[in-house]
Amino acid sequence: MLDALTSGIAGLVVLVLLIAIRVPIAYSMILVGGIGITMLNGPAMVMSQLKTLAYGQFSIYDLSVVPMFVLMGALATRAGLSQDMFRAANAWLGWLRGGTAMAAIAACAIFGAVCGSSLATASTMGKVALPELRRYNYAGSLATGTLAAGGVLGILIPPSVVLIIYAIIVEANIVTMFMAALIPGLLAVLLFLLTIAAYVALRPEAGPRGGSGSRSEFVAATVGVIPVLVIFILVIGGMYAGFYNPTPAAAVGVFLVWLFGALRRGLGLSALREALLDTAKTTGMIYLILLGAELLKIFMSRAQVPQAMAEWAVNSGLAPMTVLILLLVGLILLGCLMDSLSMILLVIPFFWPVMMEMNGGLYQGAEGAGFGMSTEDLKVWFGILALVVVELGLITPPVGMNVFVISALATDTPMRETFKGVMPFFAVEILRVAVLLAFPAITLWLPAVLRG
Amino acid sequence: MTLGSGRGVRAGPIGLARNVIKVWALMGGVSLVAVVAINVISVVGAVVWKPFPGDFEMTEVGVAVAAFAFLPYCQLTGANVTADIFTAGASPRWIAGFTLLGSVIALGFSLILLRQMYLGMVDQKAFEYTTAILQFPHWIAFVPILVSLALLAVAAAITLVENAQTMAKA
Amino acid sequence: QEFKFTLHHLLPAKAPAQTKMLEPWAKAVEDNSGGRVKIQIYPAMTLGGRPPELIQQARDGVVDLVWTVNGYTPGLFPRTEVFELPFVYLNDPKAANLAMYDMFESDLREEYKGVEVMFLHVHAGQAIHMRDKLVRKPDDLSGTKLRIPTRTGAWIIEALGASPVAMPVPELPQALQKGVVDGALIPWEIIPPLKIQEQTEYQIEGVDKARFGTTTFQVSMNKARWDGLPDDIKAAFKKASGPEWWGQVGDIWRASDEFGIGLAVKAGNQHITLTKEETDAFQKVLEPVVQRWVDEVSAKGIDGKALVAKARERIAAHGGK
Numbered sequence: 001m002l003d004a005l006t007s008g009i010a011g012l013v014v015l016v017l018l019i020a021i022r023v024p025i026a027y028s029m030i031l032v033g034g035i036g037i038t039m040l041n042g043p044a045m046v047m048s049q050l051k052t053l054a055y056g057q058f059s060i061y062d063l064s065v066v067p068m069f070v071l072m073g074a075l076a077t078r079a080g081l082s083q084d085m086f087r088a089a090n091a092w093l094g095w096l097r098g099g100t101a102m103a104a105i106a107a108c109a110i111f112g113a114v115c116g117s118s119l120a121t122a123s124t125m126g127k128v129a130l131p132e133l134r135r136y137n138y139a140g141s142l143a144t145g146t147l148a149a150g151g152v153l154g155i156l157i158p159p160s161v162v163l164i165i166y167a168i169i170v171e172a173n174i175v176t177m178f179m180a181a182l183i184p185g186l187l188a189v190l191l192f193l194l195t196i197a198a199y200v201a202l203r204p205e206a207g208p209r210g211g212s213g214s215r216s217e218f219v220a221a222t223v224g225v226i227p228v229l230v231i232f233i234l235v236i237g238g239m240y241a242g243f244y245n246p247t248p249a250a251a252v253g254v255f256l257v258w259l260f261g262a263l264r265r266g267l268g269l270s271a272l273r274e275a276l277l278d279t280a281k282t283t284g285m286i287y288l289i290l291l292g293a294e295l296l297k298i299f300m301s302r303a304q305v306p307q308a309m310a311e312w313a314v315n316s317g318l319a320p321m322t323v324l325i326l327l328l329v330g331l332i333l334l335g336c337l338m339d340s341l342s343m344i345l346l347v348i349p350f351f352w353p354v355m356m357e358m359n360g361g362l363y364q365g366a367e368g369a370g371f372g373m374s375t376e377d378l379k380v381w382f383g384i385l386a387l388v389v390v391e392l393g394l395i396t397p398p399v400g401m402n403v404f405v406i407s408a409l410a411t412d413t414p415m416r417e418t419f420k421g422v423m424p425f426f427a428v429e430i431l432r433v434a435v436l437l438a439f440p441a442i443t444l445w446l447p448a449v450l451r452g
Numbered sequence: 453m454t455l456g457s458g459r460g461v462r463a464g465p466i467g468l469a470r471n472v473i474k475v476w477a478l479m480g481g482v483s484l485v486a487v488v489a490i491n492v493i494s495v496v497g498a499v500v501w502k503p504f505p506g507d508f509e510m511t512e513v514g515v516a517v518a519a520f521a522f523l524p525y526c527q528l529t530g531a532n533v534t535a536d537i538f539t540a541g542a543s544p545r546w547i548a549g550f551t552l553l554g555s556v557i558a559l560g561f562s563l564i565l566l567r568q569m570y571l572g573m574v575d576q577k578a579f580e581y582t583t584a585i586l587q588f589p590h591w592i593a594f595v596p597i598l599v600s601l602a603l604l605a606v607a608a609a610i611t612l613v614e615n616a617q618t619m620a621k622a
Numbered sequence: 623q624e625f626k627f628t629l630h631h632l633l634p635a636k637a638p639a640q641t642k643m644l645e646p647w648a649k650a651v652e653d654n655s656g657g658r659v660k661i662q663i664y665p666a667m668t669l670g671g672r673p674p675e676l677i678q679q680a681r682d683g684v685v686d687l688v689w690t691v692n693g694y695t696p697g698l699f700p701r702t703e704v705f706e707l708p709f710v711y712l713n714d715p716k717a718a719n720l721a722m723y724d725m726f727e728s729d730l731r732e733e734y735k736g737v738e739v740m741f742l743h744v745h746a747g748q749a750i751h752m753r754d755k756l757v758r759k760p761d762d763l764s765g766t767k768l769r770i771p772t773r774t775g776a777w778i779i780e781a782l783g784a785s786p787v788a789m790p791v792p793e794l795p796q797a798l799q800k801g802v803v804d805g806a807l808i809p810w811e812i813i814p815p816l817k818i819q820e821q822t823e824y825q826i827e828g829v830d831k832a833r834f835g836t837t838t839f840q841v842s843m844n845k846a847r848w849d850g851l852p853d854d855i856k857a858a859f860k861k862a863s864g865p866e867w868w869g870q871v872g873d874i875w876r877a878s879d880e881f882g883i884g885l886a887v888k889a890g891n892q893h894i895t896l897t898k899e900e901t902d903a904f905q906k907v908l909e910p911v912v913q914r915w916v917d918e919v920s921a922k923g924i925d926g927k928a929l930v931a932k933a934r935e936r937i938a939a940h941g942g943k
């Protein structure tokens with residue numbers, strides 16, 4: 001008979017094998033979790049727990065923001081918001097060398113303010129921006145690379161589904177996490193724009209100047225972003241200001257995007273139906289993974305794996321910063337193979353206890369802490385770092401979901417070119433992680449100010 | 453997960469089941485929209501008068517009912533994420549076999565969950581579990597959820613049959 | 623060890639509920655058994671599920687022991703709920719715990735189906751925390767929004783003419799700070815973990831530490847597991863869970879409460895103690911809550927009126943008011 005810890009580790013190996021042979025990640029977790037608990041404690045225990053576990057998980061109040069933000073993004077896609085944003089960004093930046101690509105990045109960032117998902121941002125903006133980029137004869141790699149990378153902004157700029165899940169796992173305040181994500185997100189936008197500028201400075205033929213529109217076009221296009229700004233201010237701003245909790249905020253967002261779509265583009269029942277079916281797919285997928293992660297967590301807790309990991313890290317003699325960097329590198333490597341949400345759900349329950357113990361425990365204040373900050377702040381900082389590195393997985397080969405999405409839209413550009421085009425953005429993302437690591441204040445400043 | 457030729461409308465019991473599953477997902481969507489409405493009303497109510505009592509617990513119940521209703525549609529449309537990279541080079545026959553394994557697990561799990569959550573509903577009813585403010589009995593929410601799980605089993609059976617057909621053809 | 627038990631609860635490992643209550647109790651049981659018992663505590667829902675599922679987990683044997691809040695499953699423990707009522711519970715957790723001990727066999731046991739209760743307890747009682755509004759009479763609360771603790775807590779808030787607002791506890795500091803709620807009905811002991819002193823100005827309680835109802839908790843074991851234990855092991859649990867312990871738990875929660883209010887006062891908050899007259903005014907407004915509860919449980923065939931009388935009498939007998 002294996003001891004508990006060994007069976008826990010064996011369970012993780014089997015989990016990886018199942019995932020490798022295309023068993024959906026959620027079902028891999030369910031199977032390993034269920035069988036693991038059965039091996040440790042007998043079948044009655046897991047069977048009894050299944051009577052209420054799924055209902056309990058699916059009715060977590062904090063989680064209700066997830067389907068709402070997904071629905072908001074699905075409606076935004078159909079409400080023509082993306083065209084308006086791209087048109088405005090193009091009016092501002094299009095006349096520059098590489099300007100149309102820069103406009104795509106800016107539009108992705110603005111769209112990210114009303115959409116919580118990276119893939120939705122990539123595919124929506126891809127549909128709008130790719131034809132324009134092609135019209136101006138952009139190099140295929142730059143065009144597709146820009147959009148695949150720009151899609152990542154969908155989740156780096158709040159709201160963000162991955163961040164909500166992280167907050168629930170570590171019991172952080174969602175609003176605080178959304179506040180912390182804003183400046184690092186804007187930093188990403190800035191760095192992406194500079195990357196394009198540098199790229200076209202080196203290879204001018206890759207990104208020609210777009211046309212500069214008339215003054216009236218400039219004004220009309222700029223006016224077009226006002227609805228998005230109003231929605232962002234009411235939803236995220238209202239949440240920052242503490243006017244309401246994330247759930248009502250998201251509900252208001254859904255309502256406003258729908259209202260805008262209905263008034264402006266005649267968004268009808270069939271569009272609503274499509275948006276709901278999209279939401280059904282994404283939400284069902286996320287909730288099933290959550291259930292699997294909970295079953296896996298029970299198995300791992302009973303096998304004492306997270307405790308053993310935290311203990312091992314504390315006794316390893318490694319500096320806290322070294323452990324943090326190792327964990328982040330681990331996430332980047334895992335990101336080559338897995339999607340961001342599954343990674344957060346799979347890994348954070350192991351990594352967070354390690355971080356917490358390295359810092360000195362849950363109630364540690366800034367004084368004498370392993371990372372020189374209170375555990376509350378560490379929760380926020382680590383969350384943003386983890387978010388950035390798991391999102392990198394969306395653009396790294398071999399499995400880069402954003403690249404897949406854009407490749408499906410740009411059938412004339414080989415996927416290899418897209419991966420090549422994404423590399424400069426990947427490089428500046430690594431730079432950004434280093435900056436966020438070196439200067440925690442970039443992440444922690446805004447929440448501290450807004451909380452007063 | 454691949455659907456092979458299964459996408460699109462088909463006649464017969466499988467086609468009917470597909471439609472039912474899609475309509476059921478839309479019903480879940482209606483539940484989600486209702487939750488959105490309750491929250492918007494509560495926000496507006498808090499400004500002009502007072503918050504909707506029980507918005508919190510109705511959100512919990514409504515979203516749970518919706519999420520369960522989405523599961524069969526997810527299974528049917530292959531929306532559950534997989535890591536395809538390791539098996540990208542495998543033959544279609546092997547890939548269909550792997551996918552079939554996923555469908556088998558989904559079928560087994562949905563049946564187990566259906567049975568256990570039925571027992572869960574019996575408990576909820578026997579012990580009279582309710583929400584705190586509106587005192588809404590939780591077992592009522594279990595009724596549509598059990599339908600969702602039954603449909604999940606149907607969806608898994610459909611994908612299983614299709615995977616088997618793909619395997620036989622390949 | 624021959625007998626291993628899992629004890630599952632919702633708070634972090636370093637919360638006083640674990641360090642000051644559950645750990646000493648577990649240690650006492652282990653010592654009583656001469657080292658034959660080992661109780662492994664799993665904090666923060668590490669064995670899965672959400673807090674309302676804890677009681678079901680104990681009943682189903684998913685875990686052996688749980689510490690849980692009765693109010694998470696409204697309506698499951700209607701008889702014990704009498705101890706949560708305003709001005710039935712007044713100000714003395716020790717007396718209330720001992721009163722529950724006295725009434726357990728005769729009045730309460732029947733509602734704990736499928737579990738063997740080790741001990742029941744209350745916290746020191748709900749007080750009023752306000753972000754920026756001084757409250758001295760029930761009218762001052764009319765039209766405000768307050769976070770609810772339990773279903774009887776929601777009735778209290780409604781009786782005061784305020785709106786009950788439900789939200790997850792981690793959201794409370796933010797909601798207070800930004801004015802989503804004007805205040806909360808919670809005990810002092812929650813002040814330190816949520817840093818409530820930073821988000822509020824006023825901590826208000828009645829004369830003589832009088833509170834506005836409380837919350838009941840239980841530590842319970844799966845019934846089948848209990849029935850299967852040999853007598854000497856049962857005795858080890860019983861000995862650790864006698865009336866002295868129930869009383870001592872009252873002292874433990876009182877001490878956590880004192881620590882909490884001390885912290886708030888040190889942070890410059892105003893700790894308001896209402897006068898006798900002011901407290902009576904609250905009692906007058908809250909008396910209908912007791913009646914509402916009596917009507918509610920009577921519909922289930924429980925003699926609520928008799929329970930109220932008996933609870934008041936037993937609490938008084940143990941020196942409480």
Ligand code: NA
Nearest residue numbers: 112154157159
């Ligand atoms: Na976003």
Ligand code: NA
Nearest residue numbers: 335336393399
């Ligand atoms: Na990747």
